[in-house]
Amino acid sequence: MTSPAGATPAAVTAAPAVTSAARRPVAPLGNTSPVWRRAWHPVAHAEEVTADGPARVLVGGQPWAVARFDGRLAAFEDQCPHRLAPVSAGSLTRTAAGETRLTCAYHGWRYDAAGRCDLIPALGREGPVSSRARLRPAYGITEAYGLIWLAPEEPLGALPAFPEWHDPAMTRAKSRTVRTRASAGQLVDNFLDAAHFPFVHAASFGVADDGPLEAGTVTADGWLATGVFDTPYRDGGAVVSHRVIKTAGVSGSAHVRLELPGVTIGILLACQPEDDDTTRVFKLITRSDIGGDDGRLETFIKEEDQILAEDLAILERYPSGLLPLDPRAEVHSRADRLSVAWRRLMASATAAAGAGMADATAADATGTCA
Numbered sequence: 399m400t401s402p403a404g405a406t407p408a409a410v411t412a413a414p415a416v417t418s419a420a421r422r423p424v425a426p427l428g429n430t431s432p433v434w435r436r437a438w439h440p441v442a443h444a445e446e447v448t449a450d451g452p453a454r455v456l457v458g459g460q461p462w463a464v465a466r467f468d469g470r471l472a473a474f475e476d477q478c479p480h481r482l483a484p485v486s487a488g489s490l491t492r493t494a495a496g497e498t499r500l501t502c503a504y505h506g507w508r509y510d511a512a513g514r515c516d517l518i519p520a521l522g523r524e525g526p527v528s529s530r531a532r533l534r535p536a537y538g539i540t541e542a543y544g545l546i547w548l549a550p551e552e553p554l555g556a557l558p559a560f561p562e563w564h565d566p567a568m569t570r571a572k573s574r575t576v577r578t579r580a581s582a583g584q585l586v587d588n589f590l591d592a593a594h595f596p597f598v599h600a601a602s603f604g605v606a607d608d609g610p611l612e613a614g615t616v617t618a619d620g621w622l623a624t625g626v627f628d629t630p631y632r633d634g635g636a637v638v639s640h641r642v643i644k645t646a647g648v649s650g651s652a653h654v655r656l657e658l659p660g661v662t663i664g665i666l667l668a669c670q671p672e673d674d675d676t677t678r679v680f681k682l683i684t685r686s687d688i689g690g691d692d693g694r695l696e697t698f699i700k701e702e703d704q705i706l707a708e709d710l711a712i713l714e715r716y717p718s719g720l721l722p723l724d725p726r727a728e729v730h731s732r733a734d735r736l737s738v739a740w741r742r743l744m745a746s747a748t749a750a751a752g753a754g755m756a757d758a759t760a761a762d763a764t765g766t767c768a
Contacts, residue, residue: 424745426720426727427583429671430459433744433751434582435550437649438538438557440668440680442546443575447471452500454486456672457550462536464546465490467498467511471541473548474513474533478502485509485533500533509533543682544572545668554747555621555647562655562664562684569688569695573681573702578710581719582650582669582677583744588709589652589667590644590740592629593733598708614642616735622647623743625736631658646740648747650677661687665702674719681706723748 425431434457441455441464452465454476461476463486476484483504491501491508499508499516508517513533518525538549543563562568578585588594614627624645631640638659646652650669655662663685670678683702688695722728723745730738 423726424723424748426722426724427581427741427744427748428674428720429581429583429677430674431583431748432458433648433748434458434650434671436552436554436747436751438547438549438553438555439650440545440670440678441473441548443572443680444541444544444546447546449490449498451489452486454484455548455670456676457548458671459673460550461486462548462550463488463500463533464539464548465500467500470511471539471546472500472511472513473536473539474500474509475536477534478504478507479515479531479533480505480507507531543666543668545680545682553648554750555649558647558649558651558653558666558668559645560653560664560666560682562662563666563682565664565684567686568662568664568684569686569690570682570684571695571699573683573699573706575681576679576706576710577672578677578679578714579675579719580677580710580713580716581721582671583721584713584716584719585667585669585677585679585709586646586650586652586740587721587737588713589654590623590625590646590737591734592627592642592736593731594712595629598712614735616739618739618743621743621747623736623739625739631656644736646743648743661685677719679706 439457441457441462442453447453447464447466449466452463455462455464461484462473463476464471464473474485476486478485480502481504483502485500485502488501488503491499493499499510501508506519507515509515513535515527515531517523518527518531536548537551538553540547540557542557543560547557563570614625616623616625622645624643626641626643628639628641630637641657643655644652650671652667654665666682668680668682672678681702683698685698688698723741725738725741
């Protein structure tokens with residue numbers, strides 16, 4: 399796991415205490431909200447970033463160039479400092495010593511894995527290179543669970559945990575990766591909600607039940623909200639009660655562990671807020687009773703694909719992808735405790751991210767010649 403800025407995926411900033419300022423109305427959460435700069439985001443499948451060339455990805459409306467330098471991952475704002483051309487349009491080349499470099503397609507400026515320019519062809523191989531001739535790296539870039547994760551700035555929370563992915567008792571797979579007009583915030587909020595199961599998922603696992611949904615327990619620990627409750631679940635043809643443990647932090651990702659009689663299912667929903675109109679959805683799934691049966695695995699994947707499609711069928715009908723963070727904007731019930739807790743967490747994160755931006759020093763805009 400690597401980071402151009404020396405960060406580690408475990409970097410965590412303590413959540414602030416709730417203050418009167420944090421209770422003030424907060425702007426709704428959209429895919430380009432500034433708070434996403436302080437989070438880890440999935441930006442590609444690991445196999446999509448190769449040694450063949452840089453990959454262009456979007457986070458919060460901002461393009462990034464992601465590349466592998468001799469096995470080391472690096473990510474930079476997708477902009478060469480010379481004429482602001484996208485460096486993702488460039489190529490991975492090698493020095494005379496065999497070291498990998500990212501070379502801009504426009505004027506051939508060449509950069510190492512730290513983003514430093516070491517060659518400006520127009521000045522000759524021995525020509526001087528300004529110290530300002532460098533790419534701006536992401537705070538963090540790493541590989542986990544078969545995905546590439548990027549943090550534009552220091553993340554408030556840790557990389558989303560997915561312990562089932564590394565459990566040898568679990569069979570792991572990837573559900574179909576999709577793009578949707580629903581926002582990352584809407585998708586996480588939907589994932590944490592259980593009251594929609596009998597309606598949205600009537601054709602899959604939802605169970606029509608006149609009884610009230612168990613309130614369960616909801617806790618907040620730092621930048622993490624967790625809910626634990628029991629609810630009916632249709633697994634194949636059988637309806638059983640199962641324990642649900644859902645967790646979400648300051649990110650577009652959420653984790654659930656489903657404990658059914660004789661089987662455990664673990665899922666990580668990982669959303670990439672690309673821009674105001676598009677979210678890329680990665681869904682990683684694990685199950686304990688597959689036992690090498692390819693047919694059962696194929697059925698499991700199809701079931702999870704269907705469940706996501708059912709959620710998107712309602713979410714994509716919303717006229718806007720903005721998710722209210724002000725609790726007064728909607729009417730809530732006891733069944734909404736977990737999603738409300740996560741929204742409060744994101745409201746606090748929004749305030750913390752805004753304070754950080756206010757304290758940031760503006761970059762020097764004075765032009766100099768390299």
